[in-house]
Amino acid sequence: MSKLIVSGVNVRQVLSMLLLLCCSWNPMVSGVAAQSLSMLRADGPTILDANNRPVVLRGINVGGWLLQESYILETDSLNSQWRIQQAMLRTMPEAAVEDFYRQYRANYITKADIDFIAKQGFNCVRLPFHYDLFLTAQQRRARTKALQNPKNVEGYVQALSTWYDQNQLFTDPKALDGFRIIDDVLNWCAANKLYVILDLHAAPGGQGADRNISDCLVPLDLWKRRDAKGRLIYQDLTVRLWEKLSARYKADARVAMYDLINEPNGMTTANGLTGNNSELNVLYSRLIDAVRKQGDQHLLMLEGNGYGNEYTNLSPDKLQSKDKRNLVYNAHRYWCPNDSQTGDPNPLQINLIHNLVAFRDQWKVPVWVGETGENSNEWFSAAVQELNARNIGWCHWTLKRVAGPTSLLRVPAYGSILTAEGRTALLRNSLFSNCTINKDVIAALTQPTVAQPFTTHTLPGTIQAADYDLGRNGTAYFDEYAARTDFTKHTPHNQGRAYRNDGVDIEAITDAASNGFAVGHTTAGEWLNYTVTIPKAGTFAVQARLVNTTKEPTKLSLKLDSKEVVTTITAASSDTWQTVSGGTVTLPAGKHILQLYVEQPGAVISWLQFTVPGKAAQGGQ
Structure with missing residues (x-):
């Protein structure tokens, strides 16, 4: 002015x-x-x-x-x-x-x-x-x-x-x-x-x-x-x-x-x-x-x-x-x-x-x-x-x-x-x-400056990968290409063109164990945040539903409140959907930010699931 x-x-x-x-x-x-x-x-x-x-x-x-x-x-x-x-x-x-x-x-x-x-x-x-x-x-x-x-x-x-x-x-x-x-x-x-x-x-x-x-x-x-x-x-x-x-x-x-x-x-x-x-x-x-x-x-x-x-x-x-x-x-x-x-x-x-x-x-x-x-x-x-x-x-x-x-x-x-x-x-x-x-x-x-939950995530339970938090690139998620600022370049910001309108590449899938959407085209260094509520501290078994059609193994890590890696998930190359174990994690009660971080690219991710060992999943697939 x-x-x-x-x-x-x-x-x-x-x-x-x-x-x-x-x-x-x-x-x-x-x-x-x-x-x-x-x-x-x-x-x-x-x-x-x-x-x-x-x-x-x-x-x-x-x-x-x-x-x-x-x-x-x-x-x-x-x-x-x-x-x-x-x-x-x-x-x-x-x-x-x-x-x-x-x-x-x-x-x-x-x-x-x-x-x-x-x-x-x-x-x-x-x-x-x-x-x-x-x-x-x-x-x-x-x-x-x-x-x-x-x-x-x-x-x-x-x-x-x-x-x-x-x-x-x-x-x-x-x-x-x-x-x-x-x-x-x-x-x-x-x-x-x-x-x-x-x-x-x-x-x-x-x-x-x-x-x-x-x-x-x-x-x-x-x-x-x-x-x-x-x-x-x-x-x-x-x-x-x-x-x-x-x-x-x-x-x-x-x-x-x-x-x-x-x-x-x-x-x-x-x-x-x-x-x-x-x-x-x-x-x-x-x-x-x-x-x-x-x-x-x-x-x-x-x-x-x-x-x-x-x-x-x-x-x-x-x-x-x-x-x-x-x-x-x-x-x-x-x-x-x-x-x-x-x-x-x-x-x-x-x-x-x-x-x-x-x-x-x-x-x-x-x-x-x-x-x-x-x-x-x-x-x-x-x-x-x-x-x-x-x-x-x-x-x-x-x-x-x-x-x-x-x-x-x-x-x-x-x-x-x-x-x-x-x-x-x-x-x-x-x-x-x-x-x-x-x-x-x-x-x-x-609310352009506000990060907030896209939906309610309560653990134990299942987190759909595409249901990451609402907010700007670098706050709710990070994707290498999140906006088109050159009218001559027509590369879509969402390579899958499905579900949501962020830089995150969401695609429609037909896997029977999925809600119909998955996050793909993942690149090393990209991440997704999920606001989660944990009513009671405890140890949870972690699984991920994904497919990796690249020749190299893919590696994902989970961070709590952007500070510490609580577990990693690796998956070899596969032509079909697979449910991969991420071991167990011990998480404190309260509201937290769970971050899914791409260490090595290749995964198309449908969901993450947290269960109490020995019990059936709550809200799982």
Whole structure:
């Protein structure tokens, strides 16, 4: 944070910042979670509520709901929502496809999901939505014809142009799904004192070259497509849509801010654009003016080119709009370093924390991380700690994913969306009550500095190897590769891609004597901590369930409270699972940290078992 200068200082701003610094984030009372919602505004780099209290927005995106992204649904080969729909339309009538999407929107996010977000201590929800939800059924039918056949795209554009001229777009809030769903979310969130960020995630025409993000029929059409009158018609539609949204919500304090366009990308000279963001400047300035003309003073968030991060010609001094009030600048942080010393040589590229803080301090505007996630728990905790320390808000991507370890909720696999059985299963599995809570992800986001038990371990008993403590790398466990900080390198942090989201390599196994998961890819020097309770001191027989398919023997040791080795376990090479004895150990009563340490690599470890000699295992396999 920049130094405070006494001479000429804005006293109210300084007091606000000091108050914010003194209030560390309580995950159960996050920012405004215990306060009534009021309209937010910007005061220099700080967001304040109506009582001039600083507000740091920390929340969750509900991605994959009002715009399907292929990887969220495990339909990667289909690439985007319109291609999913295109594939479905080959075997289903259009009415059946529309009915499926009505059911999908009714099931995927409900009030139960919003209640859950609030209970974790977050104070806002970012709502990504598709512009087609603000079309009538007839208008959406014209878009469906265009996605079925590229030859129909021009006809769709001309239809939009006609509807635009006749003022037939976005005009009946009661009849349009988009307005109805926003109203529902606002009600659900207000009941939990959660702010909502309205995010135009798929803008008319498509704001980038990435189909999966913008669901564009033709890449970059927002910036390039002209109608028969020579107008950039998709930009006119975008302005019209925000005019209608603003007219409806301009006095609604439940809305924290408008995210005008999500993740512009591919705006390069190679793609026929200027390469200096001048197109973004023009449209953002139009949008700012259109919203302000409504008498709407909501916070307006701008997203730079390059997936929301690059602001050449978009800093406040460059914007064509004369009204610079209540602007917020965005960063989307994925697969990048979290230390505050690493910076980008381009000061207008602000996804790195060093640049983000410098941009905020230079231009005296609030900054906010609208998306962050898709990494390991270690990366999450490091990012959250650094951002929280600098009073920068953030929003985790995303609430739920199919078979997803990085989200708060894991939707069970459902098969194929192109079969009736698969669609039925998806509608059922995506309900909140049928999702699995990824408590390790939640702990990483809400308690990033705390190590705590993942589950209860009482000895005598069985400790599943994958049930090591929650916490950061080097505190709850140690793994040589625990977070991805280079977007060009795709090595997974969890080689097994199962169960949990740490650097620990957990894999699914079929051993009948196991709970279905094991820790593998072990390297010498790696370790796992388990908080154990021993009601009564005693001597215990130790066994481990493991397999060692390497040519060399593997060796594990057990330490108590990170001080002394209490026993070692060795196993020769074997192609099958084996239960190996670790001798006996004498352990004191009380709560302790038991550490499983890899002396020599090779073991894939399912569980450890502690029994009283001569007695059956308690809770064993």
